[in-house]
Amino acid sequence: MTPVISATGLWTPPHSVSNAELVESYNAWAEQWNEAHKTDIASGAVEAKTPSSVEFIEKASGIKSRYVVNKTGVVDPNIMRPIIAERPNEDLSILAEIAVTAARHALETAGRDPKDIGAVICAASNMQRAYPAMAIEVQDALGIDGFSFDMNVACSSATFGIQTAADFVRAGNAKSVLMVNPEITSGHLNWTDRDSHFIFGDVATAVLVEAEDIAPKEHWKILGTQLKTKFSNNIRNNFGFLNRADPDGIGKADKLFVQEGRKVFKEVVPMVSDMIQSELERLSIAPTDLRRMWLHQANANMNRLIAAKVLGHEASDDESPTVLDEYANTSSAGSIIAFHKHSADFKPGEKGLICSFGAGYSAGTVFVEKAG
Numbered sequence: 001m002t003p004v005i006s007a008t009g010l011w012t013p014p015h016s017v018s019n020a021e022l023v024e025s026y027n028a029w030a031e032q033w034n035e036a037h038k039t040d041i042a043s044g045a046v047e048a049k050t051p052s053s054v055e056f057i058e059k060a061s062g063i064k065s066r067y068v069v070n071k072t073g074v075v076d077p078n079i080m081r082p083i084i085a086e087r088p089n090e091d092l093s094i095l096a097e098i099a100v101t102a103a104r105h106a107l108e109t110a111g112r113d114p115k116d117i118g119a120v121i122c123a124a125s126n127m128q129r130a131y132p133a134m135a136i137e138v139q140d141a142l143g144i145d146g147f148s149f150d151m152n153v154a155c156s157s158a159t160f161g162i163q164t165a166a167d168f169v170r171a172g173n174a175k176s177v178l179m180v181n182p183e184i185t186s187g188h189l190n191w192t193d194r195d196s197h198f199i200f201g202d203v204a205t206a207v208l209v210e211a212e213d214i215a216p217k218e219h220w221k222i223l224g225t226q227l228k229t230k231f232s233n234n235i236r237n238n239f240g241f242l243n244r245a246d247p248d249g250i251g252k253a254d255k256l257f258v259q260e261g262r263k264v265f266k267e268v269v270p271m272v273s274d275m276i277q278s279e280l281e282r283l284s285i286a287p288t289d290l291r292r293m294w295l296h297q298a299n300a301n302m303n304r305l306i307a308a309k310v311l312g313h314e315a316s317d318d319e320s321p322t323v324l325d326e327y328a329n330t331s332s333a334g335s336i337i338a339f340h341k342h343s344a345d346f347k348p349g350e351k352g353l354i355c356s357f358g359a360g361y362s363a364g365t366v367f368v369e370k371a372g
């Protein structure tokens, strides 16, 4: 059976935090920290925290704001993390809840009854718990039969999820696969780290991958997918159940997101642009036939370089749209938000590329063509 993308869905949190609000809270936190450590700073034992700046953030990343599931905690200099109440096991988990909302959006768009779905994949960077799988909870909440599981390929999870879903359809394991990307990145972000406190935002996306014969008339053909991984410590998060016994472990910087941003930039740009170019060749698609690239939303300068290398000229907003300014980096969901928000104008026969990349390193490409 030939797999296609039938529909996508999006859930956006209600609270937005501007760079100005974020910098104000970080700088207030840094001032308090410097005051509390003034003796050690004076003796040279520790370095004083330097202030963050709105101008730096926008210039270095292209980010102007981010959505979060809890604003009160992240902008309070005395808290600096989201306040998310634990829920009883009988209640739907917050990660499943946002995934279900995005999923319903995709199902409604496709006119699909949950009973006709055969599998659910939850592909995201940070699962809320070890088990049971988030995907199984989503499956249960939607009343879906079949099988479900979680997968984590960091920021590349969605393209890896689309290929996995497409493989299930090809193999006849399922005719309709729901792939969700709930990302509460505010929980893994160190809001007191000046180098990265501005990077991430929360969101949830969903993609419905189905056999062509049951898909709605308007859908997206999958022309080809390609995945790649190459080990690197340059983006890492050591949080896990093996360090639970270390009383100082939880909350220490390396138990949250850490990165060597410059190295990531330098190493991932060529890896991704080479991968896109060889896929274009393999699929016999000329760069001029590519109407749009929905790239992973991590950094505007990175996307500018990747797009220019592939197209041979500086990409316009139409060729490589951004959602980074409004959403920041939403990990696996970024390229899917871009696709969801910037694809309605496609005419049948027009081709585009969904591409994600990130920790691992990992990268995935999904070339699509509008049908209908």
Ligand code: COA
Pocket: 051, 052, 053, 056, 057, 060, 061, 155, 194, 195, 196, 198, 235, 259, 260, 261, 262, 264, 265, 298, 299, 302, 329, 331, 358, 359
């Ligand atoms: N406010 C003001 N200045 C800041 C700052 C902040 N919040 N954070 C860093 N700076 C300063 C640094 O101290 C440094 O100053 P120096 O030159 O005097 O030492 C300068 O700005 C440059 O810092 P650097 O970290 O090298 O910035 P950069 O231009 O590389 O941009 C990133 C930082 C993270 C935005 C960029 O490297 C990036 O996006 N990399 C790829 C990230 C990525 O895709 N990650 C994947 C995550 S899934």
